[in-house]
Amino acid sequence: KQEVTQIPAALSVPEGENLVLNCSFTDSAIYNLQWFRQDPGKGLTSLLLIQSSQREQTSGRLNASLDKSSGRSTLYIAASQPGDSATYLCAVRHNTDKLIFGTGTRLQVFP
Amino acid sequence: SAVISQKPSRDICQRGTSLTIQCQVDSQVTMMFWYRQQPGQSLTLIATANQGSEATYESGFVIDKFPISRPNLTFSTLTVSNMSPEDSSIYLCSAEIHQETQYFGPGTRLLVL
Numbered sequence: 001k002q003e004v005t006q007i008p009a010a011l012s013v014p015e016g017e018n019l020v021l022n023c024s025f026t027d028s029a030i031y032n033l034q035w036f037r038q039d040p041g042k043g044l045t046s047l048l049l050i051q052s053s054q055r056e057q058t059s060g061r062l063n064a065s066l067d068k069s070s071g072r073s074t075l076y077i078a079a080s081q082p083g084d085s086a087t088y089l090c091a092v093r094h095n096t097d098k099l100i101f102g103t104g105t106r107l108q109v110f111p
Numbered sequence: 112s113a114v115i116s117q118k119p120s121r122d123i124c125q126r127g128t129s130l131t132i133q134c135q136v137d138s139q140v141t142m143m144f145w146y147r148q149q150p151g152q153s154l155t156l157i158a159t160a161n162q163g164s165e166a167t168y169e170s171g172f173v174i175d176k177f178p179i180s181r182p183n184l185t186f187s188t189l190t191v192s193n194m195s196p197e198d199s200s201i202y203l204c205s206a207e208i209h210q211e212t213q214y215f216g217p218g219t220r221l222l223v224l
Contacts, residue, residue: 044215101154
């Protein structure tokens, strides 16, 4: 059974810091991995999707890497801003279409 | 990207009643999904809804409790039946649209008294 864990569970940093959020999964036979952000009381916004054959994806200040063999992905946020404050979720997909979500990292960036 | 809307956005219900949540996608999609997010928890998949076939439920979820309809390629409903306080959660629908990316609706916040 696939289990997805995210570390740290919560993070509070001053504005401008570069951040690394970690996601680990127990079954490396994944199809892809997706990172989302969830703002309080809101739905999920897709940030980045990495296919199993890819090593990383970039969008603006965000960079996600994937090491499938070791069951790990990281989300790197450069020059963090207060607007980045949210809960970040990673989710893995096998070939069955459904996503299995991690436990989430609650990020607060203060001015 | 895609626009996914849900109705209602929130509701407060009495135990023993049922609530139907609607999910509308602005484009035709094959796969739609329903998730539950209990307070302080991550998302758990309830079922996968394909147009023209019965929904596929995950372990721990049954059709009698969470009946799902999928009448066309842009719309789905989830009913939470015979509610109890343990059903208080956020219910989210999603659809797989571009390049295997899942997009989510804003969620329905349900409180059962």
